[in-house]
Amino acid sequence: MTWNPEHGVRGPLEVVCDESGSDGENLTGGNTDVFAHGSVSLPVEVAAAYVQEVRDRIRSPATEYKAGHLLREKHRDVLEWLLSPSGPIDGHAHVHLTEKAYFVVNRTVDLLLGDGTEALALYREDRPAVGAQRWRGFLDAANRLLRVRLDGEADGAVDGFFRTVDDLRSARPRSQILERLATARPRADAYRARLLEGPPLIPVLNPLLPAIVHTVAHWSAGGRTVRVVHDRQNMLTEQRIAWIERQAVRAGAGFEGMELVQARWDPRIQLADFLAGIARKVASDVLNGHVDPVLVELLRPYVGPTSVWGDGRSWAVLWPGPVDGVAPAPSADVNFAV
Secondary structure (H helix, E strand, O other), X not given: OOOOHHHOOOOOEEEEEEEEOXXXXXOOOOOOOEEEEEEEOOOHHHXXXXXXXXXXXXXXXXXXXXXXXXXXXXXXXXXXXXXXXXXOOOOOEEEEEEEHHHHHHHHHHHHHHOOHHHHHHHHHXXXXXXXXXXXXXXXXXXXXXXXXXXOOOOOXXXXXXXXXXXXXXXXXXXOHHHHHHHOOHHXXXXXXXXXXXXXXXXXXXXXXXXXXXXXXXXXXXXXXXXXXXXXXXXXXXXXXXXXXXXXXXXXXXXXXXXXXXXXXXXXXXXXXXXXXXXXXXXXXXXXXXXXXXXXXXXXXXXXXXXXXXXXXXXXXXXXXXXXXXXXXXXXOXXXXXX
8 A cells, every 4th residue: 555645635744653762760770772752644544554564464463563563573574664665654754863871961961051062072072081880870870960859868969960070070180061060060959959849841851852842843844834643641741732832933843733642543653653663672772783784774764863862873873964963952941040
């Protein structure tokens, strides 16, 4: 079955989304090191036919198919068919990737220095110079500093973070960004104090919300207005959807609104789930030095160039564009005037 988008109706472009790799606020110690947000734009009946074809080819008794079904080696032919040029979702799908460790660094630098763009230099230049053990301690401490949940004393996370900054400075004494971070204690204290007043509207460590903004910007290129249909998420409250709309407008994207539905009611969400889960696994393998050339080649056309990715070696594999063109997430620090 094939579908020509020129046969579609005029008006807002309906884009259907799902994610893979969510570990809550535990970005540095969770089950996954990549977050993926997949989106497709297809009529419901076309998506239903494609999902049925996946079921007919795999022939699993499962009620709901997930990306894991396609990632099994015995179903490799179905996986390659799904992603192939002129295949079911070719030209009708997109995936935004987030390297979680870099996202934590980006959010930390943005919060403490007011400019997340400097995070890339810290990640690519200072990280390999300080050693794996010191860097791991810094990442974990940064994750604890930013997370909404308060564990123990309110200032414990702040003390722990700046101890790791001092540790990095001892290994990298001439790093200007580390020196600047070391002086940012007042901003860190103010951030943690604000958390005591109540949870923020936009959790700094949540990659889903900025990923949706990037997704809307991608699909609205050329002046289209986008209406998002998303798998139901507790994170997507009315207030946060309104924040997404404001961010989309600031980015010059057209946003018509969002509808939340359960995956089993919309086959397009299943296709978005397939893409997000496959992309997360392939990208994670590449990040860890395990490259499947065939799958990487098939995935590349779907990967968004504004994915939040810090590791230059793996990004050069995942996307053929300039490595330095990787864009950071839109600032999530909209809750605090620190």
